[in-house]
Amino acid sequence: MREHADDELVDFVIVGSGAGGATLAAKLSEAGFSVVVFDAGPFWRPLEEFASDELEQHKLYWTDERIVAGADPIVMGANNSGRGVGGSTVHFAMISLRLRPDIFRSRSKLGYGVDWPVSWDEIEPYYTEAERALKVSGPVSYPWPSKHGPYPYRPHEINGSGQLLGRAAEKLGIKWCATPLATVSAPRGKSPPCVYRGFCVVGCSTNAKQSALIVWIPRALKAGAEVRDMAMVTRVEIGQDGLCTGVTYRREGRERFQRARNVVVAGYSVETPRLLLNSACPQFPDGLANSTGLVGKYLTIHSSPGIWATFEDEVRMWKGPPNMAVSEHWNYSDGGKDFFGGYSFMSQGPLPITWAQTVAGTGGMWGARLRDEMVKYNHMAGLGPVGETESQLTNGVELADEVDRYGLRIPKITFSYSDNDKALQRHAIAYLSGMLEVAGGRDVWTNVDTSHLMGTCRMGFDAETSVVDKDGRSWDIPNLWVCDGSLFPTSGGVNPSLTIQALACRIGDRIATLSKRGELSGRRREAVS
């Protein structure tokens, strides 16, 4: 690995090495820029260091303290967080879906939310690029209009839980298919085909999973990027000219400073706004890129209540990737809804601890009752929506007064569902409960849950209503960029990781273009669209 000294002026420092940061690191280094990508966590070697064990693999999560508040506080620290090179893609469920094309013109075409500054035509080639890079395994013909033509690798055989989704969908006459997954169905380089261990969401120990750690990081290293692990960036520093000069970080107990021409913040929807706010300085007393006050605002998530039923046959839903069958029926059918927005839904397959937390979280479920309920594990199957939530100004990330071990103020995350969000979930629960019954399930019950984070540094058309432009570039500080899920103006009804990677591919190309035009090093820009 090429290494840079702290006082060497590198072209780009990227803070965070997940779906946004690692992808951009590969693109920028391949375009010839010098790049140092930081991650607060370790550079894992999955073949030697990953156990088939949920508890042990908690080491993949971001478990620093965060305060959660609001009417519907978000459970953090597991499925929506990551610490270590590759970020949360190291333990993501590999679902690789494109947003519904209309989402990019949500306000104009669907009548709710806001339009994205990036259009469908602009992002579509980058979805293709990301799918090819990940060798997504999926159907030859995807049933919805976001994807034409076959996926790079053939679809995976579907597990029991997915078969039940398919059985019900056939009976109800709605479309479904094998979920496009970023785990290979045939050999690819050093990755063997997926062997259906079922431990995907606590880390793949065979490297079949096409995480950022497996796909983008090796590409970035090959092209000359440096990955600096176990390095917590604590501040983005600003010079007298109002431009970024680099980042201050802690590594091996020492505070250090890396000089850089550009800084990209890619820490996801909590750590990205937290770093920008914690980097407040005399020129920018309210935090960086925050002249609008919108840093940390408009946090969205996906509602993901679980809908569960008991089946006569053994399903053993824990085998294979957890979400092997998908339907986007309610992400495209807008008729008969008493709410705006949509949801895709998938079959589910939680591991025992996650399952125990789900069962025990339903209230009054402890004592002998809990053990009796858990014994049904092999007969259970479930469905879950990825439910769009509204972008609300009142949901977001701010700094609490408490400080962490670095002396940095910790984030406080506030979230409450809107009436529309609740109506969407009622619809999903009713429909998916019916599906499980059609599939032969009995004793249907549900639990409350969420997944994913989006928003908090939204991109937009102008400096008044957004934090960054469509290239992820700060309106206030032209050598400061954001490249992760916090860019999303709205959540859409599918898992965000493929869209984050597509945006990062696009931003990488745009930066190369701007550089060629001599527009990378600029003065503060006029705040106009």
Add this chain to the structure above:
Amino acid sequence: MKRPYPTYDVLARWESPSFNDATRETLTERLERVPERRFFTEDEWSRLEAVVARLIPQPDRARPIPITPWIDQKLVEERGEGYRFDDLPPQAQAWRRGLAGIEAEAQKRLSKSFVDLGADDQDLILRCVELGEIDGDAWGDMSAQRFFSELLVRTVATLYYAHPVAWNEIGFGGPAGPRGYVRLGVGERDPWEAPQESVQ
């Protein structure tokens, strides 16, 4: 209670391709290196043991799956979950205050220490805590309901179902790497999985 998989033992595959070295190291630690008391006082430890015995009763086992020691270790090592509800204090305080609150509730309602109560009375006290029907003084501004559901029950359930003996109980395949599964569909089973449920 039902025991559908009476002969099944996940650990019988210890030397098989279902286990890798990282998994064997992890499970050796869990099975053989149960931590000593370091965080809780002796009284807190005994009280938590009594609470855990009601949340996950194990009358069928001469050697119950240990849970309290792992909670103690987590607290002494200050390993958090990555989030804290705004109506709970930091986790070390929350556990101390919650255990004190349970004791105060037992004293107030039944004039006995929680550990000296019979099982039914202990359940009664725990149900009061679960429903938030508690004496405000001992709990302060901390939500008893939140403590019960989000810390106590969630943590206890997590640690119980992290143990191979609990995997046997529910018929979970256990470690699966480098070898995973071949037969994935409804009603399908690989030879190294738990046998089909015995008819009862």
